[in-house]
Amino acid sequence: MEHFIETIGRNMFAIFGVLALVGALLMIGARSAIHSVLGFLFAMLNIAGCFLALEAEFLGVAQILVYAGGIVVLFLFVVMLVEMSKKHEGEVFQLQSRYAVLAVAGGVALFLGVFRKAIFGAPSPEALVLRPELAKGLDVAHQNAQAVSRGLFADYLLPFEILSVILLVALVGAVVLAKTERV
Amino acid sequence: MNKFLRTLLPADIAKGLSVTGKHFRQVFFTANRRKVPFHIVSEYPEVPAKVQPRFRGRLTMLKDEQGVIKCVCCLACEKICPTQVITIEKGKQEGRKMPYPVRYDFEMERCIFCEFCVESCGFDAIILNHQFELAAYNREDFSLGTEGLGQNMFEPSHVGKFSVADD
């Protein structure tokens, strides 16, 4: 019994990972757009489970909070409002499929290019950790919300702020594009 | 500025809550005591319900002190009735100058309880009593008369056990 539970606990990551893949496949394969969104939601929740299995609670919960709670809701909202008939939907997707294959191939190439070292290369000698002076007075293994925040607001402050500026630009752009002149 | 402050402070909400809170307190602490009922509902089937004095219930004929029917068959009620539920047959009785209703039929099925008949009556011979439980199982029970089997025009209905009989 003990052994069985321990085995499950050790393989939690694999279980959640496989479930996330299943969710992603459902998302691609589903006929109706709403089912796709549901598959996406399932995948996102399982990715959060993956984070939790790696004891990165903050990231896992942030995944639920941001993706499952925010972004997928907006997807759902848009899909519900832009209801297409089944036939029309199929036509649009078939038109796009050629470009979609190209885009996916390009994406995979880009991904492999960036993470080549992480996937195929030798394991790096030391993990990415906080600088020791930042980690002072902090039990990094158990307080990873604090650890993430210290890393984010000390070491990576500039990229973080640039990201938020990009989001702001996207927001303003959306307003400019969507706004029509009131007559 | 004043308006802004009033928007920020939930004073109006607090006022409303205090009013309803007072009602809650009063009813909650006196719910089981019949002496100080703050609630406005009656515990109807168990306790006879009280209706307002102008309540319009079932049509009833009145008798005077000697136990003689007051109706003189002027047919005012029959004429004014919008749904024609009243049928009167004139007749004569020994020792009575005024005409006497041999038959006074009242079809309660169609009655709309408008009280026009009572208003039109010049002799105060009929009233609407305070009975409201008038349901019956048979159609025949709704045709009332001066001498009926089930309900008749003089006594309160036996169907409603729990409402106020009369006053």
Next chain:
Amino acid sequence: MPTPTLTQSIVITFIQCLMVVIFVFVVVPLTVFAERKVLGHLQQRLGSTRVASGHVGFSGWMNRRMWKMGKVPVVSYWRGIPGLVGDVLKLILKEDVIPAKADKFVFFLAPSISMVAAIVVFAAISFVPGTFFTFPTWFPYLGGLPVSGGISDINVGLLWILGVATVGVYGIVLAGWSSNSKYPLLGGLRSAAQMVSYEVPLTLSLLAPVVLSASLNFSEMATRMAVGMPVWALIPQVIGFLLYLTCGFAETNRLPFDMPEAENELVAGFHTEYSGMKFGLFYLAEYINMTVVSALASAFFLGGPWLLPFGLQGLLNPYLPGFLSWFAAPHAIFFVAKIVFLLFTYIWVRGTIPRYRYDQIMAVGWKYLIPLALVNLLLAAAIRCFVV
């Protein structure tokens, strides 16, 4: 104190889950009954006093019995309670109608998402800090082991609660969509917009306790907010409490903000097409959500398992005489009492304040609550920076 083995700890967690489920399934029906009663009292009525008419069934038996005993059965105050059993039986036994062109899978999924999202939140809520009780030594298998006050007191408990609670909106939106009917769709859309926009002030108002207590752990936050705060922290706590309660009403779709099911506009909103136990799950989820919001409000603002609200306990504890030391310690009963009081407040507000218009709801959320919550957060940050 012995440390439990892995299997033992799993069994203990199972027992804790069972306790939470029992708590929920005791509190929810009582809230449903209290809602009828309290709403009645607020309108100077008695609420439900009988189940059937005075002559048949259980209440009829009680009536006849009281007549036989020579008493007028006026004491009918609690005789609405069997109605709860009737409600549950009705929900279980009623025919489960599925609209002809509904998306069956999603139609089935929506109430379960609502329910799961509502009840999973309890994983991170701790009813009392530290040990709740210890099994006596004669207890088989678990003798002498402690049971903590919460199922899993994770470090990011507050974020977990907020995150899982946001998943609950899927239940409503998907229910509205999958019914393939106009009113549910409108209700679902309204609810999505309302819940997404009220999530912002809700989270901002909860950030004030986070900033003040410098933690995301549920029991640690509750402890520090109750007994570890300076006097100045009263102000952001009171403001934050009112803000949080307002947003909590909006998040649970209760009456001043019950846009998704505004009866006179949308029939019954997102659950128009639902019947039977599927509707029952929505109903349960709504009341469980109310309980969760009350639990959070009482933990972070009203002092949680301590007696006094708003951090007053920490200020007064040094002056408390020795014989009152029972009141100085945390007890789960205080926590539950606060939850019950806040549930009463839910019904109280429902009986008092009429429904907002849709644009008013949005205006209140975006124009008043978010700026107020930000000001409150700034205040809390200033106190954290200069006083603590």
